[in-house]
Amino acid sequence: MSRLERLSADLGCRFGDISLLEAALTHRSAGGNNNERLEFLGDAVVNLVIAEELFRRRPELPEGDLSRLRASLVRGSTLAEMAADLDLGSCLRLGPGERKSGGFRRGSILADALEAVFGAIYLDGGFAAAAAAIRKLYSARLSDLPPVDELKDPKTRLQEYLQARGRPVPNYGVADVAGEDHRQRFTVECRLPDDGRCFSGEGGSRREAEQAAARACLEGLHADA
Amino acid sequence: MSRLERLSADLGCRFGDISLLEAALTHRSAGGNNNERLEFLGDAVVNLVIAEELFRRRPELPEGDLSRLRASLVRGSTLAEMAADLDLGSCLRLGPGERKSGGFRRGSILADALEAVFGAIYLDGGFAAAAAAIRKLYSARLSDLPPVDELKDPKTRLQEYLQARGRPVPNYGVADVAGEDHRQRFTVECRLPDDGRCFSGEGGSRREAEQAAARACLEGLHADA
Numbered sequence: 007m008s009r010l011e012r013l014s015a016d017l018g019c020r021f022g023d024i025s026l027l028e029a030a031l032t033h034r035s036a037g038g039n040n041n042e043r044l045e046f047l048g049d050a051v052v053n054l055v056i057a058e059e060l061f062r063r064r065p066e067l068p069e070g071d072l073s074r075l076r077a078s079l080v081r082g083s084t085l086a087e088m089a090a091d092l093d094l095g096s097c098l099r100l101g102p103g104e105r106k107s108g109g110f111r112r113g114s115i116l117a118d119a120l121e122a123v124f125g126a127i128y129l130d131g132g133f134a135a136a137a138a139a140i141r142k143l144y145s146a147r148l149s150d151l152p153p154v155d156e157l158k159d160p161k162t163r164l165q166e167y168l169q170a171r172g173r174p175v176p177n178y179g180v181a182d183v184a185g186e187d188h189r190q191r192f193t194v195e196c197r198l199p200d201d202g203r204c205f206s207g208e209g210g211s212r213r214e215a216e217q218a219a220a221r222a223c224l225e226g227l228h229a230d231a
Numbered sequence: 232m233s234r235l236e237r238l239s240a241d242l243g244c245r246f247g248d249i250s251l252l253e254a255a256l257t258h259r260s261a262g263g264n265n266n267e268r269l270e271f272l273g274d275a276v277v278n279l280v281i282a283e284e285l286f287r288r289r290p291e292l293p294e295g296d297l298s299r300l301r302a303s304l305v306r307g308s309t310l311a312e313m314a315a316d317l318d319l320g321s322c323l324r325l326g327p328g329e330r331k332s333g334g335f336r337r338g339s340i341l342a343d344a345l346e347a348v349f350g351a352i353y354l355d356g357g358f359a360a361a362a363a364a365i366r367k368l369y370s371a372r373l374s375d376l377p378p379v380d381e382l383k384d385p386k387t388r389l390q391e392y393l394q395a396r397g398r399p400v401p402n403y404g405v406a407d408v409a410g411e412d413h414r415q416r417f418t419v420e421c422r423l424p425d426d427g428r429c430f431s432g433e434g435g436s437r438r439e440a441e442q443a444a445a446r447a448c449l450e451g452l453h454a455d456a
Contacts, residue, residue, distance in 0.1 A: 042294040043286060050275075050282040057275040058353075061268060069267040128283075133358040183408075 260326030273350030
């Protein structure tokens with residue numbers, strides 16, 4: 007059994023046009039018909055299939071929670087793990103430079119190739135074939151979804167924590183900006199208006215620093231409790 | 232013919248379960264079974280259908296250009312225009328507050344409802360039914376796609392303009408940050424290293440100010456030419 011036959015079997019599908027699968031496994035460094043356009047298509051396929059699965063499996067969740075759950079399932083690191091489980095790296099076609107530098111193990115290359123494979127299945131067998139392959143690959147992750155609260159960013163978690171206790175929302179303020187243009191470091195303070203305490207966080211943007219400050223504040227509040 | 236029957240006819244589809252279409256047209260202000268979850272699903276449906284159309288119609292375009300074209304076709308303002316053409320506003324169910332303030336004409340409400348309608352068609356008739364309705368609605372826009380260059384942001388256009396002429400890339404630097412925390416105004420300068428000229432731009436974030444400076448620079452270069 008060739009590598010591509012084994013991969014097709016693991017995906018539960020049988021390609022009519024195997025050149026689509028070959029293109030999906032061809033990184034741009036290898037030149038020729040590479041997988042970037044198929045990745046564009048496959049990204050949209052997996053987004054819809056996972057959206058529908060979550061929509062049906064979690065009828066109680068509002069749109070924001072469905073979005074967060076989907077983001078955790080289709081992000082690069084999750085796709086890269088699944089690609090590694092499929093041993094996709096051994097099927098990749100890379101240029102000589104990428105091959106020498108271990109590109110077949112790089113997460114982003116694996117994740118992009120898996121999305122391209124989804125695009126190839128879609129073109130070859132249609133939506134139902136692609137949906138079946140994606141559901142098969144995701145079946146364990148879909149049966150064991152993470153708690154929605156864990157997916158929220160710290161600012162959202164902090165706001166919900168305070169609101170649930172009837173406390174006012176925090177104030178965020180930039181306390182310091184240091185460093186040169188392209189490597190600025192922001193320091194933000196998160197102040198709880200009802201007890202006056204203040205927690206600070208740092209980051210490469212104001213948004214990042216605010217999230218870090220909110221995380222510090224949550225940790226402070228949990229330490230109290 | 233009722234409003235919903237006319238809408239179904241305009242979409243080229245016949246609902247088995249009309250309550251799905253009713254839910255898609257129910258804004259959260261009306262309470263009950265609203266359209267937010269259907270919008271989440273429909274957004275993914277239209278993204279895939281338009282991705283495939285562009286993939287097939289424009290085989291010469293790289294992934295980045297396909298993404299930009301799709302973004303222009305599925306953004307809120309485009310969806311709101313299509314919703315207005317369908318007279319979706321007259322079918323919406325809004326709460327009393329939104330009704331009084333003219334919510335049935337608000338672009339974001341119309342755009343969200345149209346996405347929810349796509350989600351409803353998908354649940355009712357499957358992917359093929361939804362794809363057919365979306366292709367019908369988009370047929371004029373798909374036959375008359377905008378030039379890809381017009382969709383690029385100013386920084387990208389400037390970089391490509393300079394590279395095509397063998398000139399070095401510009402340098403961007405923050406010249407000034409003014410105003411309070413939540414209403415900061417950034418001033419960025421874009422400098423052309425080979426002729427020393429400098430163009431400035433302002434915005435509410437560094438990114439915005441850089442784009443404004445790049446736009447000013449492009450205008451300066453075009454004025455020369």
